[in-house]
Amino acid sequence: MKKLICLDFDGVIHSYSSGWQGASTISDPPVEGAIDFIVELLANGYDVAIYSSRSGSWRGRRAMKKWLRHWAGVCYGKTLGSGWSLAGCVIKIDSTHSERKKYASRWLIRKIKWPKHKPAAYLTIDDRAWTFEGVWPSLESVGKFKPWMQKKEINKSTKWIWEFNGDIATFIESLKKYGFGSSQPIQKTKTCRGFNLLKFIDLYDQECSLQESSLADEDAIWLGVDNPDPKILASRAKEFGVETDKTTGWVSFLIPEEVNISTRMHLTREQVIKLLPHLVKFVETGEL
Numbered sequence: 001m002k003k004l005i006c007l008d009f010d011g012v013i014h015s016y017s018s019g020w021q022g023a024s025t026i027s028d029p030p031v032e033g034a035i036d037f038i039v040e041l042l043a044n045g046y047d048v049a050i051y052s053s054r055s056g057s058w059r060g061r062r063a064m065k066k067w068l069r070h071w072a073g074v075c076y077g078k079t080l081g082s083g084w085s086l087a088g089c090v091i092k093i094d095s096t097h098s099e100r101k102k103y104a105s106r107w108l109i110r111k112i113k114w115p116k117h118k119p120a121a122y123l124t125i126d127d128r129a130w131t132f133e134g135v136w137p138s139l140e141s142v143g144k145f146k147p148w149m150q151k152k153e154i155n156k157s158t159k160w161i162w163e164f165n166g167d168i169a170t171f172i173e174s175l176k177k178y179g180f181g182s183s184q185p186i187q188k189t190k191t192c193r194g195f196n197l198l199k200f201i202d203l204y205d206q207e208c209s210l211q212e213s214s215l216a217d218e219d220a221i222w223l224g225v226d227n228p229d230p231k232i233l234a235s236r237a238k239e240f241g242v243e244t245d246k247t248t249g250w251v252s253f254l255i256p257e258e259v260n261i262s263t264r265m266h267l268t269r270e271q272v273i274k275l276l277p278h279l280v281k282f283v284e285t286g287e288l
């Protein structure tokens, strides 16, 4: 028996950029490569089913078939049917180009299965699914789930990184058109020893900085919180020699001048370049 590959429709075959407009309304073109992939599956001995929330109604199934027939013809015309004969689509040699397109698209619709109910599949390809590997997803990742098309939208709209041509001031200005406002500007200044220093405030109102390092044998930067503010539970303050009237919550734990605590990372260019792709991904998708 042939293995059945079950394909979702919206967001997998149909590019679905206009969103849901009813079970029998399909407005967008196919996802790039969708029809070629179906033909390739058939050519390699798989059965293909298209099963979607549209499949429950006769109108929905008819709309999907009509839509696919049109786009299969377009795809056949573009690729001149390469690969289709391997899948079993054999067309009379003396047919005209438009006859071939018509025959091939009808052949494909008949070759694909259009079940009304979810079929038992060897593999399902869906844009709103999570591959279960024995570990349950966190509720947070369930809540934050985005299908690939929506992630792509974000990526598409933020070509911001490519605006950088070495001039930081112009770059920061150009970010505004991508919606990255200047909520807290970064202040540029110099240290007393003349090293470039950028100052900013983080989410917890902590003063932070990014500074050129004075390291002599390698370029490096310092990045982090400037003044550490260690705290101790009020209930244990006395035990550690901290005077306070508070009995609950946190109180500042003053560090003697003689003690040095570093809260800044000291990074080389090599280390920064390894961090950069993660930072860019975070800006573009909100995830690491």
Ligand SMILES: [Mg+2]
Pocket: 008, 009, 010, 011, 012, 126, 127, 128
């Ligand atoms: Mg879908």
